[in-house]
Amino acid sequence: DTGVSQNPRHKITKRGQNVTFRCDPISEHNRLYWYRQTLGQGPEFLTYFQNEAQLEKSRLLSDRFSAERPKGSFSTLEIQRTEQGDSAMYLCASSLPPGGLSTDTQYFGPGTRLTVL
Amino acid sequence: AQSVTQLGSHVSVSEGALVLLRCNYSSSVPPYLFWYVQYPNQGLQLLLKYTTGATLVKGINGFEAEFKKSETSFHLTKPSAHMSDAAEYFCAVIPGSYKLIFGSGTRLLVRP
Numbered sequence: 001d002t003g004v005s006q007n008p009r010h011k012i013t014k015r016g017q018n019v020t021f022r023c024d025p026i027s028e029h030n031r032l033y034w035y036r037q038t039l040g041q042g043p044e045f046l047t048y049f050q051n052e053a054q055l056e057k058s059r060l061l062s063d064r065f066s067a068e069r070p071k072g073s074f075s076t077l078e079i080q081r082t083e084q085g086d087s088a089m090y091l092c093a094s095s096l097p098p099g100g101l102s103t104d105t106q107y108f109g110p111g112t113r114l115t116v117l
Numbered sequence: 118a119q120s121v122t123q124l125g126s127h128v129s130v131s132e133g134a135l136v137l138l139r140c141n142y143s144s145s146v147p148p149y150l151f152w153y154v155q156y157p158n159q160g161l162q163l164l165l166k167y168t169t170g171a172t173l174v175k176g177i178n179g180f181e182a183e184f185k186k187s188e189t190s191f192h193l194t195k196p197s198a199h200m201s202d203a204a205e206y207f208c209a210v211i212p213g214s215y216k217l218i219f220g221s222g223t224r225l226l227v228r229p
Contacts, residue, residue, distance in 0.1 A: 004160070031215070042121075042207050042219030043161070056216070091160055095215075106217060108153075108160040 002026070004109035006092050012115045013082055020078045021112045025094030032075050033106060034067055036060065037089040049075060082116045089113050119144045119212040123220035131228045136180075136195040138223045140208030143189060149211040150191040152182055155222075156204045164206075167191065178202070203227045 005024045013019050025032050030051050035043035046065070048056045051072035061067075064082075069075040079086055089111045095104035124139040142148055149168050153161040165176025172184040182193045191208060208220045 006160075033215075033217075035217070040126075040221070042209070042221050043217070044219070045216045048215060093161075093217075104215060105151075105163060105166060107163070110158075110160040113158070 004092055004094050004107055006090075006109040006112050008112060009110060010113050010115075012117065014117050015082060015084060017082055018078065018080045019082060019114065020076055021090055021092075021114075023075045023077070023092030023094075023109060025074070025092070026107060029094035029096055029107075030072060031095045031097065031104060031106075032069055033093040033095075034075070034077055035091040035093065037091055037111070038087075043089075043091055046077075079114075082114075084116045087114055087116045119148075119210060119218050121208050121210050121218055121220035123206075123208050123223050125223055126221065127224045127226065129226040129228060130198045132200055133197050136193070136198045136202065136225065138193040138206050138208075138225065140182075140191045140193065140220060141189055142191065142208070142210045144210055144212040146212055150182075150184060151209040151211070151217065152176065152180070152191075152193050153207045153209060153219075154204050155207065161207065164193070198225075198227050200227050200229065 007022045032049040034046040037043040049069040064080045067077045091111045092109045093106040095106045098104045122141045151166045152164040165174045167174045167184045175181045180195045205222045207222045209217045
């Protein structure tokens, strides 16, 4: 179990540029989540994949944001025409479906910290 | 709407003292409850979770939490604080589906 990995760990970009982040989930975890965490706040849900299907997108995910999970393995989160308000920590988590009457446990990666100048 | 309230953005304790971090939730369905810890510039690590069954849940690093339905609370405790416990702690709820809803966090400071 190598854990959830995210790359890059840090990204500094200028306003208006496009950026792409990658998340590699724990192997065999078919559920994958993206969250955004701004300074002094808890993480907020952005989107959820089960295998390659994107099943839910938050209203926080504007048209400039797109997430993919080809082949149900790694995922990418792209932000087009970045704005200063996009500066945040972007966290990825993965999980297995729960057994019985329970819920899954989400395991988080180290995050990608985005700074938009 | 489901929500999580963590009372106190900062809590300061002396090394060896009791740690108490408060969490209250609102949920229209029986919730699943979690505590995560975040060290500087790192992701979130699961401390413990409540799904069903015993309401007193034990986690890693000596932490435990008790689910009190009548008080809609899930407070986190540790009998004796250690310097290495200094971090940000997040309470979270899954109100029936899969989406974690987090509180705003409590930063724990441990004084020598």
